[in-house]
Amino acid sequence: MRAVRFVVLMGLLWGQDASELGERLFNQRCATxxxxxxxxxxPPLARIGERRSEEWFARFVSNSQALIQSGDxxxxxxxxxxNQQIMPPFPDLTDEDIRALWTYLNSIAAPQPVAESxxxxxxxxxxxxxxxxxxVEDFAFLRRAYWLLAAVAVLVALLLAVVIHFVSVKRASExxx
Ligand code: HEC
Numbered sequence: 001m002r003a004v005r006f007v008v009l010m011g012l013l014w015g016q017d018a019s020e021l022g023e024r025l026f027n028q029r030c031a032t033x034x035x036x037x038x039x040x041x042x043p044p045l046a047r048i049g050e051r052r053s054e055e056w057f058a059r060f061v062s063n064s065q066a067l068i069q070s071g072d073x074x075x076x077x078x079x080x081x082x083n084q085q086i087m088p089p090f091p092d093l094t095d096e097d098i099r100a101l102w103t104y105l106n107s108i109a110a111p112q113p114v115a116e117s118x119x120x121x122x123x124x125x126x127x128x129x130x131x132x133x134x135x136v137e138d139f140a141f142l143r144r145a146y147w148l149l150a151a152v153a154v155l156v157a158l159l160l161a162v163v164i165h166f167v168s169v170k171r172a173s174e175x176x177x
Pocket of ligand 1: 025026029030031032033034041042043045048052057060061064078079080082083084085086087088090101
């Protein structure tokens, strides 16, 4: 039991260490070009494991250009998407360093997609005569106005028919007289 606990504890400590090493390496070696949550010169790297494998990550970080030139589709695509800027190789990073970076980056919350145009408070205020998008209430009003007009038209037609009827009856009786 004690041995198990020891192993688990060491594992946790190692994980902690790896994450700390990863954070330090990221800040020293990557942060000039990468943010966690947003684009900088390169893509945001939080949760990189959701789109790349660990092996791919290791190869890209140690020498991105070698991977791109080998024709790897993902590497070529990201290279093109970032205007073919060259990420420098990091031949001095050990496997352990790269694993620590991977652990650290995947422990960060995923980047939030930036809302294209958040509806601003200012736009909610409308001044008389200002155009605004149609709302449900507007449609309800238009529908009501339409039925009202239709009803008026029917009434007018009926009234006309009655008037015409009486006028023609009157004229007929006058002609007889
Ligand atoms: C001088 C700027 C620069 C530095 C420093 C840099 N990168 Fe990059 N990185 C880029 C650019 C630019 C790209 C986009 C791909 C390309 O143009 O090659 C990129 C792409 C990546 C990608 C691919 C992301 C994806 O979505 O596929 C990973 C992973 C990555 N970098 C990790 C790192 C790590 C880890 C470090 C630090 C050890 C680092 N980078 C340091 C510029 C940099």
